[in-house]
Amino acid sequence: MKHLADLLLLGDPRLYETCEPVLESELPLVASWVADLHTVMEEIRATYQFGRGIAAPQLGIMKRLIYLNIDKPRVIINPELVTVSEETSELWDDCMSFPNLLVRVRRHCQLTLKYHDEHWQQHTWEVTDWGLSELIQHEYDHLNGVLCTMRAIDNQSFRWRPTPTI
Template identity: 85%
Template sequence: MKHLDDLLLLGDPRLYERCAPVLESELPMVNSWVADLHAVMKEIRTKYQFGRGIAAPQLGIMKRLIYLNVDRPQVIINPELVTVSDETGELWDDCMSFPNLLVHVRRHRTLTLSYRDEHWQAHTWDVTDWGLSELIQHEYDHLNGVLCTMRAIDNQSFRWRPTPI
């Protein structure tokens, strides 16, 4: 089982690599990978009070796999952005791989995502909720070796996360 100490941190070269697709023959490994992602997300939530999604490469699993846990656990395998809206929004993004840093970024308001679930069933998801849309884009970027630091609006788009009281 992976733990918080296994989380790749900003500067680790693996965070900048494009991930390989999950093969159908690798499906038996997905449950173990998801268990690791869930365990580390739980530790992040306890220590830093945030965390709604995590991408497999953040644990050195160089596969196109995202684990979300917003209202319920959700496994997203081999996601592809089908469409993104022209309308964008700005936010202070956070990331488990640099938990004390916030980055001001611009993301699309809505999107359509195609993916497979943990049973290898194909899905298409029209994401109209801004909070989910920006989260999915953040995690999707991880699969392509892109960090939110690389999407900063300008060179003043960085700040430290306020310390919880």
């Protein structure tokens, strides 16, 4: 079982690698990978008060796998961005691999995603919600070795996360 201490942090060379597809023969491993992703995401939520999704390479699992948990868990295997909208918007992006740093980036407002679920069923997901669209793009980038630091709008697009007040 992996925990917060297993999370790869900014600078780890594995975060810059392109992940391999999950093979159908590896499906029995997916449940264990997802359990680890869920555990670490819950630990991030408890420690830093954020976290809606995590990509497998953030735990050193170099496979094309994303785990989202917003209103319910969603396992996304071998995602493919089919289309993205021309319309974009800016946001201060955060990342579990550097939880105290925010990066100003530009993301597409809508997208279409094809993927397999944990039962190897194929889905096409039309994402029109801006918050979900930017999250999927962030996690998808992880699968290609791209961090939001690499998408910063300019060299002044970095700031520290404000400390939560209790």
